[in-house]
Amino acid sequence: MxxxxxxxFDVGFEIENLTRGKTTIGGIVTFVGTVRDGGGAxxxxxxxxxxxxxxxxxxxxxxxxxxxxxxxxxxxxxVHRHGKLLPGERIVLVVTAASHRAAAFAANEFLVDWLKxxxxxxxxxxxxxxxxxxxxxxxDDLAAKRWAKG
Amino acid sequence: xxxxxxxxLKTKIGKTEETxxxxxxITTPAALVDWLKxxxxxxxxxLKDRRTLRVAVNRHHVGWxxxxxxxxxxALFPPVTGG
Numbered sequence: 001m002x003x004x005x006x007x008x009f010d011v012g013f014e015i016e017n018l019t020r021g022k023t024t025i026g027g028i029v030t031f032v033g034t035v036r037d038g039g040g041a042x043x044x045x046x047x048x049x050x051x052x053x054x055x056x057x058x059x060x061x062x063x064x065x066x067x068x069x070x071x072x073x074x075x076x077x078x079v080h081r082h083g084k085l086l087p088g089e090r091i092v093l094v095v096t097a098a099s100h101r102a103a104a105f106a107a108n109e110f111l112v113d114w115l116k117x118x119x120x121x122x123x124x125x126x127x128x129x130x131x132x133x134x135x136x137x138x139x140d141d142l143a144a145k146r147w148a149k150g
Numbered sequence: 151x152x153x154x155x156x157x158x159l160k161t162k163i164g165k166t167e168e169t170x171x172x173x174x175x176i177t178t179p180a181a182l183v184d185w186l187k188x189x190x191x192x193x194x195x196x197l198k199d200r201r202t203l204r205v206a207v208n209r210h211h212v213g214w215x216x217x218x219x220x221x222x223x224x225a226l227f228p229p230v231t232g233g
Binding site for chain 2: 033049050051052054055058080091092112115116117118119120121122123124133134135136140
């Protein structure tokens, strides 16, 4: 299941809602990405996430399908926010549930790595010096490439 | 053809989208970008280094040599930074 929304999400509610009644589940892994301000004099005041409506949903659906192909998951969920967010606010939620923890951990990391390099979101930070677009990190590309199939 | 621009590309070009008919012979995103660069200084500046850009056609990531068709939705944007 995937969702793209402006509103915040309740982590406990989402986990409960996703896994209720699924008694084959033995482990649930949750990743929550939040807005960091970076600290110091350059600390950001807010962050605005722009996205490509339509393509975002398609990409997240495809990424989730790929994870479910690679690992035996009993449930999975991606919730990604857009719009203006303040430091400390939640940006993204990725939940993976499986019979055994290894699949849940691996699939969760895979989903986060892939969505960071494939889902069409762009972050703009509002700083004391003005607004700036966040640049893609080589480390994110490398993290995503770890999952390439030989 | 519907063209969409995102993030700093949108800021530099000054619009989020436009509909246009590129001349015959523009059959790939690479050729499209080269042609767009001739449409004025804002385009020339925003599109000057293709290595800083990515392209999607009909909402799928594609390479610069992808075969374009009339009516395609082509989006140009910097590498994504979500998550």
